[in-house]
Amino acid sequence: MRRSSLLLLGALSGTLLLSSGCSLQPWVKPYERDRLADPIMAWDRDAISSGYMDHIRESREGSRGATGGAGGGCGCN
Amino acid sequence: MVAALLLIRSTIADVLPDDRADVFYSKYSGGGMDITGYSATARAKITENFAVEANYFIDKVSGASIDVLSQASVIKDERKQKSGTLEYLHDKTTYTASYVSSVERDYISETASFSLSQSMFGDLTTLTLGFADTHNTVGENNGTADVPNVAWVGHALSRAYSGGLSQILTKNFIADVNLQVITDAGYLANPYRSIRYLDPLNAKGYSLASQVYPDTHTSTAVQVQGKYYLPYRAAVTALYRYYTDTWGVVGNTYELDYTHPVLNKWIFEGRVRYYKQTAASFYSDLFPFAGSQNFTARDQNLAALDNTTIGAKVTYAFLPDGWRIFKRGTVTADVSRIRFNYLDFRNIKDFGLPQYTPGTEPLYQFSATVYQLFLSVYF
Amino acid sequence: MHKISTLLKRCAMAGIVVASTALAAGGDASGPAPSFTLTTLGGQASGLSAYKGQVVMVNFWATWCGPCQQEMPLLDQMYKKYKPAGFTLIGVNVDKEAPAVKELLTRKPVSFPVLLDPANQVSKAYHVDEMPSSVIIDRKGQIRYIHRGYKPGDENDYQDRIRQLIRE
Numbered sequence: 001m002r003r004s005s006l007l008l009l010g011a012l013s014g015t016l017l018l019s020s021g022c023s024l025q026p027w028v029k030p031y032e033r034d035r036l037a038d039p040i041m042a043w044d045r046d047a048i049s050s051g052y053m054d055h056i057r058e059s060r061e062g063s064r065g066a067t068g069g070a071g072g073g074c075g076c077n
Numbered sequence: 078m079v080a081a082l083l084l085i086r087s088t089i090a091d092v093l094p095d096d097r098a099d100v101f102y103s104k105y106s107g108g109g110m111d112i113t114g115y116s117a118t119a120r121a122k123i124t125e126n127f128a129v130e131a132n133y134f135i136d137k138v139s140g141a142s143i144d145v146l147s148q149a150s151v152i153k154d155e156r157k158q159k160s161g162t163l164e165y166l167h168d169k170t171t172y173t174a175s176y177v178s179s180v181e182r183d184y185i186s187e188t189a190s191f192s193l194s195q196s197m198f199g200d201l202t203t204l205t206l207g208f209a210d211t212h213n214t215v216g217e218n219n220g221t222a223d224v225p226n227v228a229w230v231g232h233a234l235s236r237a238y239s240g241g242l243s244q245i246l247t248k249n250f251i252a253d254v255n256l257q258v259i260t261d262a263g264y265l266a267n268p269y270r271s272i273r274y275l276d277p278l279n280a281k282g283y284s285l286a287s288q289v290y291p292d293t294h295t296s297t298a299v300q301v302q303g304k305y306y307l308p309y310r311a312a313v314t315a316l317y318r319y320y321t322d323t324w325g326v327v328g329n330t331y332e333l334d335y336t337h338p339v340l341n342k343w344i345f346e347g348r349v350r351y352y353k354q355t356a357a358s359f360y361s362d363l364f365p366f367a368g369s370q371n372f373t374a375r376d377q378n379l380a381a382l383d384n385t386t387i388g389a390k391v392t393y394a395f396l397p398d399g400w401r402i403f404k405r406g407t408v409t410a411d412v413s414r415i416r417f418n419y420l421d422f423r424n425i426k427d428f429g430l431p432q433y434t435p436g437t438e439p440l441y442q443f444s445a446t447v448y449q450l451f452l453s454v455y456f
Numbered sequence: 457m458h459k460i461s462t463l464l465k466r467c468a469m470a471g472i473v474v475a476s477t478a479l480a481a482g483g484d485a486s487g488p489a490p491s492f493t494l495t496t497l498g499g500q501a502s503g504l505s506a507y508k509g510q511v512v513m514v515n516f517w518a519t520w521c522g523p524c525q526q527e528m529p530l531l532d533q534m535y536k537k538y539k540p541a542g543f544t545l546i547g548v549n550v551d552k553e554a555p556a557v558k559e560l561l562t563r564k565p566v567s568f569p570v571l572l573d574p575a576n577q578v579s580k581a582y583h584v585d586e587m588p589s590s591v592i593i594d595r596k597g598q599i600r601y602i603h604r605g606y607k608p609g610d611e612n613d614y615q616d617r618i619r620q621l622i623r624e
Contacts (some may be wrong), residue, residue, distance in 0.1 A: 060417070070300050
């Protein structure tokens with residue numbers, strides 16, 4: 001429990017530092033996101049299908065959690 | 078028999094996804110079990126910033142799985158799952174709230190979850206935080222499949238905390254790390270599974286007894302994944318997940334995915350997954366005598382096992398550019414073949430005395446095939 | 457320890473400045489609009505100088521950008537409405553390859569000029585930091601307003617600004 005909260009704290013401080021500017025500019029410009037916006041670059045094109053596979057796995061394995069992904073895409077708006 | 082922890086699988090915190098409806102059919106066949114599933118999902122934006130999604134899922138189970146020792150008859154059951162999700166986008170933050178209810182004759186599971194996804198640093202970084210509460214009611218059918226007699230044996234409460242960080246590393250490469258800590262308390266065992274212990278007085282050489290599980294369980298899972306756009310239009314994904322819990326189970330998942338589109342009409346996907354876990358500390362295929370340990374389990378999910386999956390998926394856009402109100406229409410077929418290999422769980426349903434003395438029966442292995450077929454329309 | 461706290465203080469201050477400017481969907485801007493010359497789909501050269509003396513809106517868009525597609529028909533309507541009053545709209549497309557742009561414009565044509573910026577030189581010169589971005593330039597060639605992103609209803613904002621600059 002302790003190690004995971006430290007990890008989370010580390011991740012949060014990392015992002016706070018990144019988002020505060022700090023003379024580090026986003027290195028992929030919004031007009032350079034054509035590939036990232038391609039549907040094949042989505043973590044999950046069909047949530048219903050991956051949700052179903054997750055359910056099958058959890059029913060037959062002793063593990064659970066941390067599946068899924070976020071971010072990417074066109075970055076518009 | 079597992080809590081339907083429907084945590085938000087994927088978010089893009091810049092615009093809400095397109096409106097979409099899916100009808101889904103699935104079939105799982107393997108290990109003596111046949112499970113057919115049907116589902117319908119629809120999501121729509123009520124305003125530019127607010128969307129709702131609803132899903133209905135029915136699973137029909139039939140068969141006689143390896144571990145059904147206490148029941149003489151075949152399993153036949155139906156699971157109905159309903160879920161509703163609300164999504165709200167404000168500036169660079171997406172807030173999501175959802176509720177899932179899963180009901181079977183002998184198992185009820187309800188989950189309420191909330192998550193927040195924040196896009197930052199020029200939309201290169203996405204931070205996600207989530208939390209879910211699950212309540213399960215566990216029962217045991219003491220009758221038969223056709224004439225049930227369900228007795229409710231216990232409740233379990235589960236709380237999940239998750240955090241994720243996604244980072245665009247280059248024009249072609251995105252990486253993501255997810256952490257999830259889940260704590261459960263209450264009745265955590267499967268009432269249909271029993272342990273066995275050596276008993277020379279029994280004709281089989283062993284006798285059955287109830288499992289005794291701890292009434293708490295905490296698990297931590299960390300997953301890292303990366304997706305890379307190849308020099309030609311295709312993407313490759315690599316994933317690794319590490320799992321550990323207070324019951325002594327350590328699980329490692331490795332997965333590799335390749336996605337290859339053709340024009341605007343076809344998307345082909347191939348995947349390979351390898352999973353390996355160690356057994357729970359209180360698990361044993363054969364205990365030396367009754368009451369040898371405080372906690373005892375012989376549930377195959379807690380055994381030392383590994384499994385390998387090979388899957389292929391094809392998506393065909395029958396409406397690549399839309400038609401009237403539809404922006405796009407696709408049909409998808411997905412087949413996965415999973416080979417399960419148990420390292421300390423023996424097949425005592427098909428093998429026993431006189432050929433095999435208790436503890437020498439062949440280790441259990443089986444293969445399962447999962448078919449999925451779905452139609453999706455976007456508008 | 458002292459150095460770390462100073463660094464953190466500086467980062468925090470920079471963060472507040474960056475965050476406050478980033479929060480605004482649209483902001484008044486200033487400075488001369490960088491001139492540029494690009495080609496149309498047909499291969500003809502054109503640029504900002506062709507529209508000297510007019511109120512110009514430069515809209516940066518891409519075929520892979522959903523909100524860009526959403527605002528195109530509205531931009532087209534706006535262009536047709538204010539063109540007689542001395543307004544022009546230039547669509548600067550940032551796609552790396554032309555075929556997708558041609559295919560989209562054949563299916564959903566627009567009447568305002570579309571110029572191609574595959575090397576992203578113009579996007580860089582205008583410091584485009586959001587997709588789509590609309591830069592509104594006055595008759596004297598000065599940048600007056602930058603609108604970042606698009607949400608339905610933003611077209612009213614564009615029209616207010618354009619009308620204001622036409623009257624000048």
